[in-house]
Amino acid sequence: MQLFGTSGIRRLADSNLVELALQVGLAVGTMYDNVVVGRDTRTSGPALLHAATSGLLTTGARCKDAGVLPTPSVAYAAREFQTGIVITASHNPPQYNGIKLLNPDGSAFSPDQQKQVEDMVGGVNPVSSQWDRMQPGESYNIAIEKHVERIKQDFPDNLRLKVVVDCGCGAAYYITPYLLRSLGCSVITLNGYPSGIFPHDIEPIEANLDELMQAVRDSGAALGIAHDGDADRMMAVDDKGRFIPGDKMLAILARDSGSKDIVTTLDASLNIEEMGFKVRRTPVGDPYVSEELKKGGGFGGETSGAWVFPQISLCPDGIYAAARIASIASREQLSVLVDSLPSYPLLRGSILGDRANVEKAKDRLMARLKPVSMDTLDGLKLNFKDGWLLVRPSGTEPKIRITAEARSEAAARKYYESSVKIIEGAR
Numbered sequence: 001m002q003l004f005g006t007s008g009i010r011r012l013a014d015s016n017l018v019e020l021a022l023q024v025g026l027a028v029g030t031m032y033d034n035v036v037v038g039r040d041t042r043t044s045g046p047a048l049l050h051a052a053t054s055g056l057l058t059t060g061a062r063c064k065d066a067g068v069l070p071t072p073s074v075a076y077a078a079r080e081f082q083t084g085i086v087i088t089a090s091h092n093p094p095q096y097n098g099i100k101l102l103n104p105d106g107s108a109f110s111p112d113q114q115k116q117v118e119d120m121v122g123g124v125n126p127v128s129s130q131w132d133r134m135q136p137g138e139s140y141n142i143a144i145e146k147h148v149e150r151i152k153q154d155f156p157d158n159l160r161l162k163v164v165v166d167c168g169c170g171a172a173y174y175i176t177p178y179l180l181r182s183l184g185c186s187v188i189t190l191n192g193y194p195s196g197i198f199p200h201d202i203e204p205i206e207a208n209l210d211e212l213m214q215a216v217r218d219s220g221a222a223l224g225i226a227h228d229g230d231a232d233r234m235m236a237v238d239d240k241g242r243f244i245p246g247d248k249m250l251a252i253l254a255r256d257s258g259s260k261d262i263v264t265t266l267d268a269s270l271n272i273e274e275m276g277f278k279v280r281r282t283p284v285g286d287p288y289v290s291e292e293l294k295k296g297g298g299f300g301g302e303t304s305g306a307w308v309f310p311q312i313s314l315c316p317d318g319i320y321a322a323a324r325i326a327s328i329a330s331r332e333q334l335s336v337l338v339d340s341l342p343s344y345p346l347l348r349g350s351i352l353g354d355r356a357n358v359e360k361a362k363d364r365l366m367a368r369l370k371p372v373s374m375d376t377l378d379g380l381k382l383n384f385k386d387g388w389l390l391v392r393p394s395g396t397e398p399k400i401r402i403t404a405e406a407r408s409e410a411a412a413r414k415y416y417e418s419s420v421k422i423i424e425g426a427r
């Protein structure tokens, strides 16, 4: 039984998902006996959290409830436990919910750990429990404070700048405004209440952040910040009210990390290598970045807004990232910084298709486009002297995602359009 996608379990929230949460609680409680649980603001969160907690307590595991808080705050708390459970569907719409399972270092459960859970939920190794081992459960209401205190250690200066935060009625509704105020910022909060009914699509992409961009322009703020539903992601708006693209955010945060050793995904811009970083590339998906950072590295990220700071945890930490970009904006005007970074024409899109279509087209792509090297870590990446092309089947939809970047618009367009033609022709 396969339950896990690249970011945990995600489903429409209904009684089936509540039952599954109970089963996952039973499985995790059998594997570990000291667990912290938390949830984002979704309306189905309490039902799922109670179900998972019931499962944990039934097995005799000790369980502490950290309440409503971001995934990275649970990840930071997990260092004092054997594992962490977060009830969230991340950036999915509010009718969805899900379960993320975290190790004490903040990393997501490995494929082996996921398989163990799946086997127990599927009944291969059914869970047994005894009435006299069941635990009472406790609350754990210091997780946010501990996370904030740890982040503040890295930002001793008074930041003194105006920031607009769009909490989107998600899990960061309290912590990000609170943290930034305690660092010295003057904070304007948008959608800062935990209704779990997101007033706009909660994925932090430019198309969803009109209100934030307008508020930054209207208020003359130095910075705007947005998160996804569980605030493991953070994206920003500069002092001109312009959304900062993910590739530039990666460069800005990498530059400020003080490390030359950076981890990012295959589909991020070549600007990061151009800036002189030693870059290790992983398949697309932030869990791969976290996994690679276990081998070392000062900073890692995915351009979707998932930024990993290994000194805090191996979970992408949108809250720490908010403090980091505020600190940068207190020293430099963000719009000037953004415009000074190298940037190349980059095209992203998708066509209908699957893994078999990519396989069929592989030889023709190689023969016609003549790359200087290729990489099959995730889909097919062709490297050229003046750019690259990535063709990869989506993990969640019947689509092939195509990304092309080159030093000139014409070359990027040539790689993109040729690949579409070749894949279509090879069907």
Ligand code: MG
Pocket (backbone or CB within 6 Å): 089, 090, 091, 228, 229, 230, 231, 232, 233
């Ligand atoms: Mg998320």
